[in-house]
Amino acid sequence: xxxxxxxxxNGPQTLGExxxxxxxxxxxxxxxxxxxxxxxxxxVGNYTYxxxxxxxxxxxxxxxxxxxxLSFGQMVFFGIGxxxxxxxxxxxxxxxxxxxxSLAMAILFASCCAGLLGYFLFYGGVSGVYVTIIxxxxxxxxxxxxxxxxxxxxxxxxxxxxxxxxxxxxPPLQLNLGGEFPYEFRDARLYYLVAALAIxxxxxxxxxxxxxxxxxxxxxxxxxxxxEMLGYDIRMIxxxxxxxxxxxxxxxxxxxxxxxxxxxxxxMGLTTAAMPVVWVAFGGRRCLLGCVVSALSLQYFSxxxxxxxxxxxxxxxxxxxxxxxMFIPExxxxxxxxxxxxxxxxxxxSGAGRRLPIERLENNGA
Amino acid sequence: MHNPLLQLEGVTKxxxxxxxxxxxxxxxxxxxxxxxxxxxxxxxxxLFRLITGMYPPTGGEIFYNGYNITSLSTFERARHGISMKFxxxxxxxxxxxxxxxxxxxxxxxxxxxxxxxxxNFMKNFGxxxxxxxxxxxxxxGYRQWLEIxxxxxxxxxxxxxxxxxxxxxxxxxxxxxxxxxRLNDLGMTILVIDHDMExxxxxxxxxxxxxxxKFFAQGKLSEIQAHAGVRxxxxxxx
Amino acid sequence: MSTIFSVLYIYLDSLxxxxxxxxxxxxxxxxxxxxxxxxxxxxxxxxxxxxLSCNAGLPLAPAVLLATATxxxxxxxxxxxxxxxxxxxxxxxxxxxWGLSLVLSQGMLILMGPSLPGVPMPLGGFxxxxxxxxxxxxxxxxxxxxxxxxxxVVLFRTRAGMKIRATMQNPEIAQAMGVNVKxxxxxxxxxxxxxxxFAGALYAPTTVIGPLFGNSFLAPAxxxxxxxxxxxxxxxxxxxxxxxGAVEGSFNYLFGSVTGRMCLLVATMFLLRCFPAGxxxxxxxxxx
Numbered sequence: 001x002x003x004x005x006x007x008x009x010n011g012p013q014t015l016g017e018x019x020x021x022x023x024x025x026x027x028x029x030x031x032x033x034x035x036x037x038x039x040x041x042x043x044v045g046n047y048t049y050x051x052x053x054x055x056x057x058x059x060x061x062x063x064x065x066x067x068x069x070l071s072f073g074q075m076v077f078f079g080i081g082x083x084x085x086x087x088x089x090x091x092x093x094x095x096x097x098x099x100x101x102s103l104a105m106a107i108l109f110a111s112c113c114a115g116l117l118g119y120f121l122f123y124g125g126v127s128g129v130y131v132t133i134i135x136x137x138x139x140x141x142x143x144x145x146x147x148x149x150x151x152x153x154x155x156x157x158x159x160x161x162x163x164x165x166x167x168x169x170x171p172p173l174q175l176n177l178g179g180e181f182p183y184e185f186r187d188a189r190l191y192y193l194v195a196a197l198a199i200x201x202x203x204x205x206x207x208x209x210x211x212x213x214x215x216x217x218x219x220x221x222x223x224x225x226x227x228e229m230l231g232y233d234i235r236m237i238x239x240x241x242x243x244x245x246x247x248x249x250x251x252x253x254x255x256x257x258x259x260x261x262x263x264x265x266x267x268m269g270l271t272t273a274a275m276p277v278v279w280v281a282f283g284g285r286r287c288l289l290g291c292v293v294s295a296l297s298l299q300y301f302s303x304x305x306x307x308x309x310x311x312x313x314x315x316x317x318x319x320x321x322x323x324x325x326m327f328i329p330e331x332x333x334x335x336x337x338x339x340x341x342x343x344x345x346x347x348x349x350s351g352a353g354r355r356l357p358i359e360r361l362e363n364n365g366a
Numbered sequence: 367m368h369n370p371l372l373q374l375e376g377v378t379k380x381x382x383x384x385x386x387x388x389x390x391x392x393x394x395x396x397x398x399x400x401x402x403x404x405x406x407x408x409x410x411x412x413l414f415r416l417i418t419g420m421y422p423p424t425g426g427e428i429f430y431n432g433y434n435i436t437s438l439s440t441f442e443r444a445r446h447g448i449s450m451k452f453x454x455x456x457x458x459x460x461x462x463x464x465x466x467x468x469x470x471x472x473x474x475x476x477x478x479x480x481x482x483x484x485x486n487f488m489k490n491f492g493x494x495x496x497x498x499x500x501x502x503x504x505x506x507g508y509r510q511w512l513e514i515x516x517x518x519x520x521x522x523x524x525x526x527x528x529x530x531x532x533x534x535x536x537x538x539x540x541x542x543x544x545x546x547x548r549l550n551d552l553g554m555t556i557l558v559i560d561h562d563m564e565x566x567x568x569x570x571x572x573x574x575x576x577x578x579x580k581f582f583a584q585g586k587l588s589e590i591q592a593h594a595g596v597r598x599x600x601x602x603x604x
Numbered sequence: 605m606s607t608i609f610s611v612l613y614i615y616l617d618s619l620x621x622x623x624x625x626x627x628x629x630x631x632x633x634x635x636x637x638x639x640x641x642x643x644x645x646x647x648x649x650x651x652x653x654x655x656l657s658c659n660a661g662l663p664l665a666p667a668v669l670l671a672t673a674t675x676x677x678x679x680x681x682x683x684x685x686x687x688x689x690x691x692x693x694x695x696x697x698x699x700x701x702w703g704l705s706l707v708l709s710q711g712m713l714i715l716m717g718p719s720l721p722g723v724p725m726p727l728g729g730f731x732x733x734x735x736x737x738x739x740x741x742x743x744x745x746x747x748x749x750x751x752x753x754x755x756x757v758v759l760f761r762t763r764a765g766m767k768i769r770a771t772m773q774n775p776e777i778a779q780a781m782g783v784n785v786k787x788x789x790x791x792x793x794x795x796x797x798x799x800x801x802f803a804g805a806l807y808a809p810t811t812v813i814g815p816l817f818g819n820s821f822l823a824p825a826x827x828x829x830x831x832x833x834x835x836x837x838x839x840x841x842x843x844x845x846x847x848x849g850a851v852e853g854s855f856n857y858l859f860g861s862v863t864g865r866m867c868l869l870v871a872t873m874f875l876l877r878c879f880p881a882g883x884x885x886x887x888x889x890x891x892x
Contacts, residue, residue: 012465070695124877129639129694133830134873140823141869148862212472219469222458229418229456230470230520231444270819274702281699315714318706325700326689 001026009203011210013066013218015287015334020344025289032195036188045259048191050299052255053276054198057295058205058288059248060276065285066209067241068221073117073135074249075273076142080110081250082257082267083146083161086170089258091157097176099258106254107247114246115239122238127224139273146265166264173258185258194255198292201248205288208244217241249276271314278321284331293333370429371396371524371555372417377426379412379579386412388579389426394524394557399550401558401566403590404576405599410559411453413576414526417557418450419443430524449522453529453559455509457501463488463512464497470519484519491515492541506533511542518549525549527558531565543568575599606733613737614857618864619849620745624807625821626828626841627751628800633829634837635772636792638687639698643825644818645708646797647804650675651817652712654808655720664726664809671805672798679797683790691789705818713815725809744806749842751799756838768792824848827872833882840884847883848872 002022010017016025032051036044056074064070088102088109096102117138121131150163161167173185173193185193208214219227220234228234257263266272276295283294298317305313328335370393379387387409394400402410415421417428419440427436435443458466467487471480488494491511496504501512514530527546531539543565550556560566566573566587573590575582577599583590590596625647632640640646653671658664686704690697727739759765770778771788779785804817811817828848832840851871856864879886 012462012468070698120873120877124880126876126880129698130830130876130880132639132695132698133826134876137823137827137869137872141866144862144866144869212477215465215469215472215477218461219458222460223456225420225440226452226456226458226516227469228440229444229450229452230516231441231473233441270822271706274706277699277702312710312714314706314710318703318710320703322686322700322703322707325696325703326686329696 009206009210011206011214013209013214013286014206015284016289016337018341018344020341021337024340029199032199033192036191041187044187044191046303048187048194048259049256050296051191051194051198052259053252053279053295053299054292055201055248055255056252056276057279057283057291058201059245060280061283061285061288061291062205062209062217062248063241063245064277064280065287065291066214066221067217067238069238069242070129070132070277071135071242071245072132072273072277073139074245074276075268076117076135076139077110077114077246077249078253078256079139079142079146079263079265079268080113081106081253082263083167083253084109085254085257086167086263087156087159089171090159090169093171097182099171099173100175103173103251103254103258107250110250110253111243111247114250115243118239118242118246122235122242136270136273139268140270143265143268146268162264164265166262166266167257168262170257170261170263172261173255190259194259197251197255201251202288202292209288213237213240278317280331281321282324282332284333287331287333287337290331290333290337294331369396370394371398371431372557373429374413374417375427375429377413377416377428378424379409379416379421380424386579387416387423390576390579390581392574392581394555396555397550397553399546399556399558399569399571400574401560401569401571402574402576403560403566404582407578408576409579410576411528412579414450414528414557414559417443417526418448444520444522447521447523448526449517449520449524450526451510451513451517451528451530453532455506455513457509457513457516459500459502461501462497463493463499463501463504463508466501466512466516467493467497467519470516473520487515487519491518491545507535507538510534514542514545518554523555525554525556527556529560530558531560531562536564539565540568606735609732610735610737611853611857613741615849615853616745617741618853618856618868619845620741620748622824622828622849622852623748623752623841623845624744624803625825626832626845627748627755627803628796628798629825629829630755630832630837630841631792631796631799633826634832634834634841635768636789636796637692637694637772638690638793639694639701640687640796641698641702641822642682642705642708643800644820644822645705646675646679646800646818647807647821648709648712648815648817649678650801650804651808651813652716652720653801654805655723655813658723658808659721664723667723668802668805671808672802675801675804676794676798679800680790680794682797683793687793688789709815709818716815719812719814722813723809740809747806748845751802752838752842759838823869827868831872831875831879831883833879833884835882835888836884839887840882843883843887844875847875 002019005022006017035047039047056078060071060074085103085106088105089099092102093099121134126134146161147164149161152160154161154163159167173190174182176182216227216232216237220232220237224234279295279298280291282298283290285291302313302317305316372394374390374392377387377390378385390413402413404410412421416423419438423436427434429435430446430448435446458469464484467484468480471483471487475483488497491514493508493511493515496508501509510530510533514527517525531542534542539562546556546558546569558569570587572585573587574584575590575596582599583593583596628646629640629643632638632643650671653674654667657667657670682704686700687697690700725738725740727743729736729738759769767778767783767788770781771783771785775785828841828844831844831848848868848871852864852868855867
């Protein structure tokens with residue numbers, strides 16, 4: 001098991017690679033699996049809500065942590081994913097008898113939008129902070145646009161867009177297996193589905209980050225001119241990363257709409273648009289798992305805070321973000337992981353570790 | 367030695383009112399080793415950036431293997447076999463030396479193969495045992511070799527080296543010259559920019575002298591040294 | 605006649621809005637290269653100062669000056685404590701100042717509640733062909749252009765301005781020439797913040813004053829500065845606010861303010877796509 005994980009998911013771009021890391025990872029998965037057994041219905045729904053944002057964090061970690069492109073517009077694709085899931089599912093439910101197809105369509109549609117914006121940006125030579133500002137502008141455009149879609153003229157098929165109040169009555173994820181009632185993914189079922197997808201997405205991104213493409217992406221992020229001189233098409237590489245990140249954000253958005261049966265334009269507002277950036281900066285943008293863990297825990301904390309005295313949640317979040325960037329710019333998880341790794345190194349035999357094939361070959365040869 | 371690999375025809379580059387390179391016509395033949403020299407501001411680095419496509423020329427055309435590549439972008443030219451080492455080492459500072467080489471090699475080979483080849487490459491470029499160190503933390507001379515190694519690892523036909531020995535000791539300079547000869551013997555066409563006359567002597571090749579963005583003289587080192595005009599521009603008579 | 609005037613009025617209003625909200629950011633982003641996401645909050649603090657002091661009995665003009673001074677001091681404190689670490693690192697400064705903006709706006713919400721008493725708009729109004737207009741709204745573009753000209757004079761015609769430009773271009777060389785680089789950074793950031801506070805103070809009488817006051821200014825400010833580009837910040841700001849103001853104003857006139865704002869943002873995306881280095885860069889290349 002460990003050997004399999006190490007063989008397929010270790011590489012130069014991922015920080016956690018030891019036996020200890022993988023053991024904790026498996027323990028974490030087990031924890032996720034058991035969580036619904038000890039929680040009531042409301043809590044399970046809540047955990048599902050946290051988990052479905054993992055895709056958003058993973059996408060931003062890919063594009064910002066590996067590709068060095070800070071996108072402030074991930075919520076654009078979250079929103080498009082959510083809204084188009086609503087539109088597709090209502091209109092297609094009778095025909096397809098399930099809503100997974102609509103979810104796939106929603107993700108596809110949002111990826112196309114991400115691809116379009118990515119093409120516009122990267123093939124146009126926009127780079128650095130300008131990408132950040134354009135993506136921020138685009139999230140504001142979409143929020144403004146969706147907020148004025150009230151009224152019957154803004155209806156797509158059977159689904160009104162709903163303007164400022166948002167889109168309601170979005171069907172949950174469901175399969176019709178021929179029985180009288182469709183098999184609906186709610187509560188624990190939805191939770192397990194989302195958890196499994198999140199783990200799969202994480203492992204998939206790890207694989208991607210350590211592949212040839214992943215090497216090329218960090219190369220472009222680290223020094224575009226050098227990469228171009230080595231023959232890499234940097235536009236294509238950045239465009240692809242942006243599209244993948246958009247697709248992941250759309251997955252979060254679609255699941256969000258299916259989870260809450262509701263979505264409104266404020267998910268694309270500036271304050272919400274900053275949330276993924278906060279999670280990823282806090283968790284450490286280079287560390288995919290760190291971003292997921294920080295997304296989950298920051299959401300949990302902000303919910304605890306807003307449950308007690310709502311007003312302090314954002315102040316504390318802002319303060320944390322500021323102090324983080326000032327004092328631990330690489331994020332919390334990498335140093336924390338190193339510390340834990342050192343503490344645990346006595347207990348666990350270290351695995352193949354953080355080495356490239358060349359380094360291993362070189363050491364064997366020497 | 368009779369087919370030109372690279373032809374520049376009347377290439378000119380202006381930045382606003384400043385003419386950095388003016389009407390240069392130059393042929394570089396297959397398997398040739400050529401050195402481009404000239405005082406500061408002669409337009410040498412600009413010339414390299416024109417050849418690699420980082421700057422579009424204001425006028426003139428560039429041919430490579432007989433094809434007009436003037437409108438191709440940098441990465442396309444790189445894919446056609448032009449590779450370059452920059453004046454100040456341009457490597458991935460936040461990545462290990464090994465990964466730097468790997469990123470270059472994996473353009474043509476899968477990761478497994480590239481990893482094995484990288485070991486040999488690093489050995490040949492004096493980087494043995496450094497695979498795990500960050501490129502930003504190794505000494506300047508090693509970084510120069512790393513960048514040459516990366517440039518060579520893309521398997522280019524035409525290798526452009528912009529001041530490969532800057533900041534190197536005499537011994538390192540000699541090793542670099544030897545390395546360049548070895549690459550040239552393997553069939554690579556190489557253009558070198560350098561200031562260091564000792565290094566140029568070691569390269570023992572044809573020289574092209576640029577001055578104020580214009581072609582000034584061409585020939586063997588002995589001919590150039592005897593050329594009265596060249597001595598003047600270096601000593602500042604004009 | 606009345607149509608022409610009302611179009612002109614809307615145009616000048618958009619222009620003033622873009623120009624004034626961008627004023628401080630022209631310096632902070634355009635010259636210093638700090639992506640200050642808390643720009644809107646500095647404007648909010650300016651408006652708060654005006655609201656508090658006006659309602660305590662101070663006339664508007666001295667209240668605006670007081671607001672300028674207050675935000676300037678606050679900006680210097682921010683530079684000293686936070687910004688100093690992030691010069692040359694656009695993305696990190698962006699994230700840090702975003703945190704600061706959350707702290708400031710939400711902190712104000714906790715301290716002062718959701719809104720402050722408004723300030724009456726001075727100067728009254730006038731009518732053109734039985735439509736009424738506010739004179740104050742015509743004063744704002746004049747002030748915007750005036751301050752921009754003043755900025756030009758300070759930057760290009762005074763010793764202090766020369767020191768600032770030298771420092772921003774190459775801090776090491778400026779230091780070697782005897783410029784106190786740290787002080788220049790501190791004061792320049794302070795000046796940028798003061799201008800933000802000034803603009804916020806000027807807009808205090810026109811709208812509701814609450815902790816999210818700055819939000820509506822942030823995007824227009826960034827858009828104006830980014831479209832202007834760094835080659836010539838003064839002329840660039842004039843050009844970009846002129847051009848974008850025309851877009852926003854005309855769509856605003858034809859289809860309403862929401863469409864106007866959306867078209868402004870869309871126009872920005874296209875302008876940036878076509879001129880990644882900004883409008884002033886285009887002009888600079890022409891001039892050569």
